[in-house]
Structure formats: C-alpha cells, structure tokens
Amino acid sequence: MAVLTRTLIRMSLATQRHGWRGAIRFWTVVGLALAIGTLALVSLDAGRAVKTDLLGGALTAWTLVLALGPVFGGGGRGIRPEHFALLPIPPRRLAIGLLGAALVGAGPLAGLLAFASLAVYGFTLGAGPGLAGIVATLLQWLLAVLLARLVHGLMGAAMQTRLGMELVGFQFGLLFALLSVGWFVIQPVVLQTHQLLTEGWPPLLSSLLRALPTGWGVSAVDAAARGAWGVTLAALAGLIVLIAVLLAGWGELLVQRARSRSTGYTLRSGAPARLFRRLPATPLGAVIAKELLSWSRDPWRALEVRVAAWTGLLVGVIPLLIGWRDILPFVGMVVVVMGGAVSANLYALDGSALWQTLLTPGAARHDVRGRQIAWLLLFGPLALGATVIFTALSGASWAWPLVLSLTLATLGGAAGLMVYFAVNFPSPGVDPHLRRNPMDSSGETTGEAFAMLFLVSLTAVPALAVVLQGMASESAALQWAAVPVALLTGGLLAWGLGRVAADRLERTGPELLSRLQKGATPQAPGERTVSVLDRAWKALPASKRLVVRLCYGIAWLPLFPQGLAPLVFKLAGLDVKSWFLALYLPAEYQWPVILGMIALGVVLMAIPTAILRQAVQDQRRRDRAAAEQQYRWSPENLLEGGE
C-alpha cells in the first residue's frame, strides 16, 4: 500500500512541476497569505471561547474552499483515476493512493498551514491540548482534501443525469449568490467586529460551527483545554470514522467511474438533425444550430446556463429574507453578467474540435458570429424575461428604463467580450473526446471570470449615465433614451469585439489549436511552446515582477469594493455603509474619495499592464534578433552565399 501511495505522490509532484504556471503561482501566494492570516487568529487578544469560535469559522471556510477548489481550478489537471483503470488495484487502495497524491500541491499545502492553527492554538493552551491540536490538524486537513476529491467525483457522477445537473447548478447559483449578496445578511455581524471579538459568534452560529464535522477539530482542542478529554477523544474519533467512511465511499465511486463514460444524457426523440433543417441553410445558421445543440446537450455548458440563471434569481431573492426588494429588478442583468463570465472559455470547452473550423474556408468568421448569436438566443430571452417579470413583481416602476437599458447594454457587451476572451485567453481542460468527468471540461478560469464580471458590468456605463442624468433632471424621456443608447453600445461592442476575435482566429487559428490540444496535458520543461508572455515574464527583473504582482494583487480593492460598489450604492441612494470607506466620510468628501479610489484602481491595473506590454515588446525584439542571427549563420545560407 505504501509503495502505491508513494508512487502516486511522486507522479503527482511530477505533473504539478510541469504545470507550475502563472495563475497557479498567483493563487498559491494568495492561499499562503490567507493561511498565515488564519494562523494569526491564534494570537488575537481575545478569550478562549471567542478564539475557538473564530478558528471554527475560519477553518470551516477553509474546508469549503479546499473542497470546492478542484471544481473551479480545473480538476482535470494531474493524475486521474481512469489512468489506473487497467491496473489490478483494489478500489480502497487506489483511493488511499490517490488521496496521498491529492495531498501534495499548492492548495493542500496552504490548507495544512491554515489547519496547523489548531496545533498552535492547542499549545498556547497547554501540552495536552497541543497534542490534541496536532492530531486535529492532520485529521481536518485529510478531511478537507478527501472532501475535495469526493465533491469533484460526485458532481461528475451527478452530472450524468439531468436531475443531478440541475441540482449542481442550483448549488453553484446559491454559492455565488451568497458570495455576492450574502453579506447583506451577515452585515450586522460584521459591523459589530468589536462585539465579535469580545463575545464570539451569535450562540446559534457558534454551536452550529462546533457541531459540524469541520468544527470537531477545534472542539477537541477546546475540550482538552477544559480537561474534558472524553469530548476530545470523541471528536477526534468521529473525524477518523468520518474519514474512513468517506474514503470507502470514494473508492466505490472510483470503481463506478472507471466503468462509465462521460456521455451525458441520451437523446430522447425528435426527427434527426431537426434544428439544422429549421435554421437558415447558411454557414451562420449551421454554427448557430451546432452551438444551440451543444448548449443543451453538453453537461458542462448546460450547467453554466443554470448557474447563471440560479445566481441571478437568488441574488434577487436572498435579500428578500431581510425584506429588501430593490435588487429584484436587477436579476436579469445579473444573469447576463454571470452568463458572460461562464461563457468566456468557449473555445477551450470545445477543445481540438477547432480543427474543423480551421479547415473550412471562411469558417472562422461564421464560427465567432454564430457563437455570439446562439449565446444571445439563449441568454437574451432568459435575461429580458427575468428583467420584465421581476421588475413587475418588485413594483418598482421607476426602475423600468434603468433595468431594461442595463440588461440590453450588458447583453451586447457580454456577447462581444465572451468571444474576445474565448479566442484570446483559452484555458483548456481535458479534450472533449477524452473527458470522463464533465467537471474536467474547463481549465482554471478564475482570473478570466473575475475580469469578465467587471468588464461586462462596465459596458453598462454609458446607458447608466443617461438614465442617471434623466433621473437627476426628472425627465422620463431622457431616462427612456437610455434604451436606444444601450442598443447602440451593446450592438457596437458585440459587433466590434466579435470582429476582433474573428480576425485573430483567422490569423492565429493553428496556434490556438496547438494550445487547445496541449490542454491539461502538462508540458515537459524547456519546451519552446512557452508563450511570448511567459518568456517575457521570466526575463523581467525580480523587482518589476514584484511590482506587477503587487499591483494586480491589490488593484481590485480600491476598484471594486471601495470604488464601484459604493458608487452604485450612492447612485441607488441606499443607506448601506458596510466597509465602504467613502460612505463613512462627510458628504462633500464622498464623491472625490469614490472617484479617487476608482482612479487608483485603474492606475494600479495600468502600471503592471504597461510593464508587461513593454516586456513583451522587448521579448519580441529579442526573438526577432535571435531569429535573424540564426538565419544569417545557417550552413545553407553560407553555401548559397558562396555561389
């Protein structure tokens, strides 16, 4: 058993070394920083009960993040269970081996550091609690990593059925909605930071956090400090039993997975190729039909539509819990923004199927346009329908021109941006014909998704400005004028960015195909397929790299939560201060601070972008010089020159 585990760990390390690239490094740094933050909780000047509460909360969050990490982070990377389908290894041994392999990696490493806070916390309370803390650290860490493998496997299995896919879609929608508006609900708690530090979580939440398995470790340490060793032992034994049960379950899942293929749902009925007969018999019509069929039949794409729809719906509904109806009219716009963010990796999702587009004369243009139109046919009615229904339900008649123009503007903006991103920043997962688990469809796209959320929202600014001007001057006509403005900006963005994307696809299609084909396959070091950006990055002096990392790392802070968010709140006239610095200032300083924050954010984005641009230009110049040098000195040229 030990040999297998050791071998798998070594394999895992090798694949990760080959895949150690920019985005992963970035998230590793973020993860380590957060882990150190978690450790720092131990040194807070607060009572034991409070610290236990805080650690319980933080480690629950860590478990969640680690458990969902592989789903968001391109779980197809590295070692996959089907690699061992032909080896005579009993499922439980394979599960243990794969768990070992899953433990090595940047995410789990940061997790271990965070969970080590249990041990550190224990030793601050005495030797006994310290020992309990060490055991708890290891068990909680194992639990989190094991959960991650299980979630990834279970979601993949669930996605084989339509009902399962709907449920997974709902879960993701709930998660994103909670992340975006959940803080309205917990805001009262956050605002009372002082109270939190003296009294801990509200009693109900506190007991819940300790009762969940994610809190058993911290409960064990706490009980040891009280001398309640029975509780300590029970909590730790509970963790061991839970891990054993989950491990057995995962082994079973691996067996089932080895036998199945990611086929999704079978076709029910209908005339063969009906959609191709209904849409116009043109290249564009063909692409639209292909896309619409893919959106409905590919489990991952179908999931993306549902995630966007559920996120929108729940973002509107969750605030109703505290009686706040004002977000309801914006459900449609949220659907658009989410729909854009989840669709920005379309070319990578289809992987090497791109070859057919490349080998068909003139098809690149039709493919980009067809994808845009299919996306609009799908998300347009969904978003506009949601806007109309929920605005009517909310009774906010003032909101009509606002939400209609925002929805229309972002629809066009998203349709343009998504193909632009899909062509320029593809993040491939496992190539479609090799996929076993639909959750392996995409590579890691966190950065792209965040950028899309921001940029798609930004495309609404012109229409928003017109509506606000109309509101300020109390002119209904001006407010409604935002609708044609939205149609214009949306149309221009969809057309223009689509054109840029199509041009690029036409020019560099083979390069895109190479990139997609390599996909999640890790590359051997030294392969000269590294992008010019990667080489330019390596050539940058360490100081400049630090500046780039720092600027990109913190730019979002002034830009979003301290700039655009209070901007929206102030414009909407909402009296929510939260942690928006500007809104705590006297009225006359609020606008300058908000605008200053936005400007600061933009500058912080612009500085590293400029550095990278320059670096890439320098790298290109060096490449050209090197190529010329080589050309001049090639033996063939010398011979020809001698003639």
Added chain:
Amino acid sequence: MHSATPLPDEHATERAPALELIGLTKTFGPTVAVDHVNLTVPAGSFFGLVGPNGAGKTTALSMAVGLLRPDAGTARTFGVDVWGDPVRAKELLGVLPDGLSVPERLTGRELLMYLGLLRGMDRETVEARTQSLLEVLGLDTAERTLLIQYSAGMRKKIGLATAMLHNPRLLVLDEPFEAVDPVSAYTVRKILDQFVASGGSVIMSSHVMALVEQICDHVAIIASGRVLATGSLDEVRNGRDLEAAFIDLVGLHDSGEGLPWLS
C-alpha cells in the same frame, strides 16, 4: 534561380502534383519532429506514408493541410500554397486527422449537416450526400447516438465521411484504418479505390505495411522526421516486400534477447 510560387490558374492546377511538401520543418523544443521534408504526391495517386511511431507522420500531415504552422518550408496542393492561399487550398483538401475532437454533442448526421452547410453547400446536396455517406459507412442506424458515444471505429468512419463530404480533390488521411473492423475496412477501401479511379488523389499514413502494399501505388518511408525513401511502390520495394525495405531503411531495433520471462 528558383521561381516564385506559381499562380494557381486552372491550367497549372490541372498539371500540378496533388501535394508537394517543400522543406517542411517543425521543432518542438530540442526535438526536431519534421526535418526538411520534401515529398511529392502525384495527382491521381494513392500514396502511403509509412514510418515507425513518432516518425513525424502526423506532424508533417498537420503542416501539409494547414493545422500546424511550419517553422520553415511550405506545402502546395495542386499548385496552391496551403499557407499562402488557405481558402483555395482548403476547398481542394479533405482531411481526417488522428485523435482530435469534433463537436462531440452532435449526432453523426448533425455533424455532416453542420459541416456541409458551413462550407456553403445547399441544403438538398448536403442532405443527399449525408444520407448516402451514412448508409455506405453503416452509420445510419445510430441516429440517437452522440459522437462522444461513438466507438473508435465509428469515429474513424464519421471522420472519413466529413473528409469526403465536399467532394475534395485530395484526401489526407491520418491512420484511416486504425480500429476499423474488417468489414468496414473493406468498404472504406472500396470507396477510396473508387475515388482514385475517378481522378481523386489520396495520401494516408499507416504503420501497417501489408495494407499499404496492397492498396497504395506510391509510398514514402519516413523516420525521425526525415524522408528515407519515396517513389512508386516498386521503386521503393526494389524487389523485396515493403516490410523488408522498411526494416532495411529504418534499421531493426533488435535487443536480441526477446522477452525470456514471457512464457
């Protein structure tokens, strides 16, 4: 002095070889995958490209059809530069690559309809050709089967159908017979023979010597990214069978011992 790329007027196109690879080169890191490959596939020939695994067959064919940009050299099909005038070249080519995806969530019929319409063919032609291709290749019983559910052999067959759908003048086929059952292989051979007899040209890669020997009239042997021999089948065989010629040229990787423990 060499002349510039000839203009692809109709007349020149008629006389030109079906495919010319001129100094094609591709390097991946330290590995030279394809090393100044020159190859001529005469119009109307059934050309076999043979070589051991990793010889550079797939890389060379990918560059020849416009899927992989060469580091140096170019490819012409019927005189049309594949990288200089891709639109015209792609009308002449029908390609079956090895190991690539397709829009996996379509059925076979939908895939052919999609590609036919994407090529700008009219609906009636697409429907009629789709129907006959599916029937001939025995795929017309799989109307509810998505491509991702196809077996390896079915994937080859539908790939072949997509390559032939627009009636190209040259078929470029990467391992077309791999995983195809004997009955289907017989059908495919008949179709390809008929295609060549009616004036079409075929280049296919394979590592099954006997098959190449049976159906091809021209061959090239390629190893380590270089062309070791090329010409008509008889020229290359030179009195031996193709396998012997191949082993002479490539060299037998003989460890002598065999596998004594395998009993």
